[in-house]
Amino acid sequence: MTVVVAVLVVAAGGVYGARALSDHGKHQEPGPAAAPSAQTTRVKRADLSDSRTLPGVLGFGGQVTVKGSGKGVISRLPAPGSVVSRGKPLYWVDDEPVTVFFGDTPFFRALDKAGTTGRDVTVLVENLEALGYDIGPRPQRSAASREGSEAGDAGTELTTGVLAALKRWQHDTNQKTTGTLAPDRAVVLSGPSRVDAVKAQLGDPAIEEVLTLTSQEKTVTVEADAGSAGSIHQGDEVSIILPDTRTVPGKVGSIGTTVQGGDAVEAGAGTDTTPTLEVKVQPADADDVAKLDAASVRVVFTARTRENVLVVPVGALLALSEGGYALQRPGGKLVGVRTGLFAKGLVEVSGAGIEEGDVVVTAS
Secondary structure, three states, X not given: OHHHHHHHHHHHHHHHHHHHHHHHHHHHOOOOOOOOOOEEEEOEEEXXXXXXXXXXXXXXXXXXXXXXXXXXXXXXXXXXXXXXXXXXXXXXXXXXXXXXXXXXXXOOOOEOOOOOEEHHHHHHHHHHHHOOXXXXXXXXXXXXXXXXXXXXXXXXXXXXXXXXXXXXXXXHOOOOOOOOEOHHHEEEEOOOEEEEEEOOXXXXXXXXXXXXXXXXXXXXXXXXXXXXXXXXXXXXXXXXEOXXXXXXXXXXXXXXXXXXXXXXEOOOOOOEOOOEEEEEEEEOOHHHHOOOOOEEEEEEEEEEEEEEEEEEEHHHOEEOOOXXXXXXXXXXOEEEEEEEEEEOOEXXXXXXXXXXXXXXXXXX
């Protein structure tokens, strides 16, 4: 009796074990694929902009080095950050001021004789007039200058009226009233500037490098990929993101014409640099960046803008085998559409069968 029971027990155990193995095998078999979840969205109207954000550096642009001339030693120097204005001293040599004039031709000789003609005379005349001095009858420019001939601009004639005005200006600015403008007592700059750094020291020879100047206006310098810089144009409006996350308006001031990088290999890196063009951006309001002399910023360039257009998420587009795209309604019907601008995960759509508020299927 005992043997029979044992056999039954073993048989029962074998059946249970077989079922357990069978169940285990079923659990290992892959189940049927789950049906994809269908999300829906509505066709909306919105403004769509194709923009890109590039890093930039805010600072004072256009650095220029001023080198002294003549004899003597430097006796006074301006402080960094000082404003440089027309008719004001820039630095002092032998305790005599070296004055700032604006123009495009430096003083390369002493101006003291009536009848002298040249572009340096033009600079003197224009600056005396800008400072409010009466120079008498307007000096005549040369025939070459008037006609714009290939001989170039021969400049303006120095008259006794100009020399008299020069003498009055020297008197009013506490200089020696010689009626002569010596080239080592004036420096000609392109326009208003600020002192960026002082390079000379008191007692240095005047002929050494004295200081560096920059523009008074702050500029953002951006290195843009040369391949896509064609979408950036002078005068384009941009947004400047400051370090404190404030966004202020700006405008593209200039676009460089010299490509940097490209074939050059970075030292130690063994990789080609990306060719870039330098883009200068001016903040629209100087007060927006008044507390920043230099900072890393970001500039948002908008290449194209589409206003009040129909848009859907890019995931709602279905590529058709015959070409083009369609949107799918919840019931499965496909509606062919034309696509426009893609930006920020959205796409502009249009077509006879699509309207604002329509519900369509989307994958995202």
